[in-house]
Amino acid sequence: MMFDLAVLGGGPAGMAAATEAASRGARTVLLEESPLPGGQVYCAPPQGFVAKPDRDRRDGDALRAALAASGAELRTGCRVWGLGGGPLVPAGADALPFTLSALGADGVPFEVSARALILCCGTHERIIPFPGWTLPGVIGLAAATILLKAQGMLPGRRVVVAGAGPLLYAVAAKVLAGGAAVAAVADVATRGEWLRALPALAARPDLLAQGAAWRARLLAAGVPVLSGARVVAAEGDDVLSRVRILARGVERVVEADALCVGHGLVPATEATRLFRARHLHRPEDGGWVPMLDEGQRTSVRFLYAAGDGAGVRGAAAAPASGRIAALAALADLGIGEGHEARRAEQAAALARATRAGAAMARMMALRPEMVAAVPREAIVCRCEGVTRAAIEQAAADGAATLNQLKHHTRCGMGPCQGRMCGEAAAALLADARGVPVAEVGFATGRMPLRPVPMDAILGRFDYADIPVPAPAPI
Amino acid sequence: MDLRIAGIARPPPVTIAAFGRDIQAHPGESVAAALIAAGQWRFGEGEDPARPRTAFCMMGVCQQCLLRVDGRLVQACLTPIVAGQVVTPA
Numbered sequence: 001m002m003f004d005l006a007v008l009g010g011g012p013a014g015m016a017a018a019t020e021a022a023s024r025g026a027r028t029v030l031l032e033e034s035p036l037p038g039g040q041v042y043c044a045p046p047q048g049f050v051a052k053p054d055r056d057r058r059d060g061d062a063l064r065a066a067l068a069a070s071g072a073e074l075r076t077g078c079r080v081w082g083l084g085g086g087p088l089v090p091a092g093a094d095a096l097p098f099t100l101s102a103l104g105a106d107g108v109p110f111e112v113s114a115r116a117l118i119l120c121c122g123t124h125e126r127i128i129p130f131p132g133w134t135l136p137g138v139i140g141l142a143a144a145t146i147l148l149k150a151q152g153m154l155p156g157r158r159v160v161v162a163g164a165g166p167l168l169y170a171v172a173a174k175v176l177a178g179g180a181a182v183a184a185v186a187d188v189a190t191r192g193e194w195l196r197a198l199p200a201l202a203a204r205p206d207l208l209a210q211g212a213a214w215r216a217r218l219l220a221a222g223v224p225v226l227s228g229a230r231v232v233a234a235e236g237d238d239v240l241s242r243v244r245i246l247a248r249g250v251e252r253v254v255e256a257d258a259l260c261v262g263h264g265l266v267p268a269t270e271a272t273r274l275f276r277a278r279h280l281h282r283p284e285d286g287g288w289v290p291m292l293d294e295g296q297r298t299s300v301r302f303l304y305a306a307g308d309g310a311g312v313r314g315a316a317a318a319p320a321s322g323r324i325a326a327l328a329a330l331a332d333l334g335i336g337e338g339h340e341a342r343r344a345e346q347a348a349a350l351a352r353a354t355r356a357g358a359a360m361a362r363m364m365a366l367r368p369e370m371v372a373a374v375p376r377e378a379i380v381c382r383c384e385g386v387t388r389a390a391i392e393q394a395a396a397d398g399a400a401t402l403n404q405l406k407h408h409t410r411c412g413m414g415p416c417q418g419r420m421c422g423e424a425a426a427a428l429l430a431d432a433r434g435v436p437v438a439e440v441g442f443a444t445g446r447m448p449l450r451p452v453p454m455d456a457i458l459g460r461f462d463y464a465d466i467p468v469p470a471p472a473p474i
Numbered sequence: 475m476d477l478r479i480a481g482i483a484r485p486p487p488v489t490i491a492a493f494g495r496d497i498q499a500h501p502g503e504s505v506a507a508a509l510i511a512a513g514q515w516r517f518g519e520g521e522d523p524a525r526p527r528t529a530f531c532m533m534g535v536c537q538q539c540l541l542r543v544d545g546r547l548v549q550a551c552l553t554p555i556v557a558g559q560v561v562t563p564a
Binding site: 033034035040045046047048049050051052124125134135136137138139140142143144146147148151152153154155156157178179180238239240379382383385414415416419420450451453 | 502524528535547
């Protein structure tokens with residue numbers, strides 16, 4: 001079926017983009033991997049789960065209600081594994097409409113086509129490896145948020161929370177409120193870094209008050225909050241039982257049955273990389289981001305990016321960037337008119353929300369000193385079991401870019417397709433070569449974008465029906 | 475102590491068979507969350523003792539929680555609990 005506009009990803013940016021486009025007359029489809037739209041921050045609970053609503057739930061419900069009323073077609077629980085059209089046509093051929101190949105919630109493959117495509121693919125978590133991060137009981141900070149908020153589940157009974165950014169305190173406070181013990185909070189940022197972030201946060205007194213309340217609750221509960229601290233090892237036999245933390249030169253061992261750890265958020269750019277859009281390396285935005293104009297247009301015609309996937313700015317900034325992308329797409333497609341006033345209003349909203357978001361993104365940016373501290377025996381690529389030592393060997397053997405590192409070591413070639421290790425591997429390769437991290441580039445975008453069963457690509461067939469030519473005599 | 479946070483209304487629990495034992499879980503929970511609540515952090519041995527199968531990202535990105543539900547390969551973090559499921563290692 002042909003749409004004017006397809007939106008990939010149903011977080012705050014994608015919901016707002018689809019709502020804006022559909023309510024202004026564009027035939028719009030939104031594709032989302034989760035069973036319900038919302039994204040990670042505004043994720044809806046499973047059907048039949050009822051919790052006391054908080055601010056995130058109310059904001060998410062408002063976006064979901066507007067989307068449902070907009071007339072946009074919503075396809076949830078579907079896995080988009082293929083993208084085509086745009087520049088992905090033979091040289092000299094016209095840019096075809098975009099095509100999205102997906103596996104439906106029912107397991108049945110389907111395809112949609114659209115004249116324009118807005119990518120709202122969000123982020124995934126950055127993890128700077130340490131020995132034992134692959135041990136069961138160690139999960140991401142964003143993963144802990146999903147467990148706590150969407151599933152109403154504690155990650156453990158005695159939990160260490162470690163890493164960078166505001167998620168650290170959100171997770172620790174929620175673990176405490178849920179009735180478990182927080183054995184320690186290990187923040188890689190120093191107190192000085194948080195103090196320097198305060199002026200930018202003053203634009204969002206609500207966030208500031210929330211952060212102060214989280215911290216006060218931790219201190220009241222006697223939770224050790226360590227600044228300038230990092231996890232040096234997670235240990236245990238079959239599952240996690242203790243965490244080694246290094247804080248200002250002192251190492252301590254903390255007993256725990258769960259470790260929630262994350263070092264920031266990385267924009268999910270596999271789709272813009274697949275379309276060969278131009279990218280810029282902006283550590284303060286989370287790493288590689290598509291190059292965008294003021295209408296969220298990428299360098300590829302009729303292809304747009306919005307939300308954290310276009311540069312980490314937080315959920316509060318995401319809806320405005322989604323609406324701006326939708327308005328640009330409508331203008332480019334010649335659908336409706338009089339979008340300018342709405343665009344100006346949303347641009348102002350985006351600028352306001354961006355200031356606090358950018359300060360938080362800086363706290364979560366890649367830290368070169370953490371990369372330098374990764375031990376040689378630590379596993380970097382979890383899918384393929386590639387260590388730092390193997391990456392350094394590849395660099396010594398001549399691997400100069402992330403793509404060449406793949407050829408040398410299979411780093412990033414497992415089922416996660418480099419989403420978990422790509423950034424750390426690039427930083428370690430750059431470190432080994434003694435060059436800036438941007439110089440080693442990023443892995444070329446490849447399909448399938450998500451693992452997909454072969455039969456979804458091949459379709460149903462009976463082996464006996466395949467015509468097999470008779471063997472020719474030699 | 476139950477890892478499920480009190481004060482949240484959930485559908486009545488059902489029974490699934492996971493790694494050879496019966497566990498109770500609420501329909502709609504992810505299989506990964508239900509296994510963690512049942513004390514089953516290890517989802518399989520994988521290819522390397524240093525990298526056993528387990529939940530890590532909980533959002534369908536890392537692919538580490540791969541296992542079989544009723545024989546089909548799925549990500550435990552994206553698969554909701556349904557009564558009677560049989561969960562086995564990948």
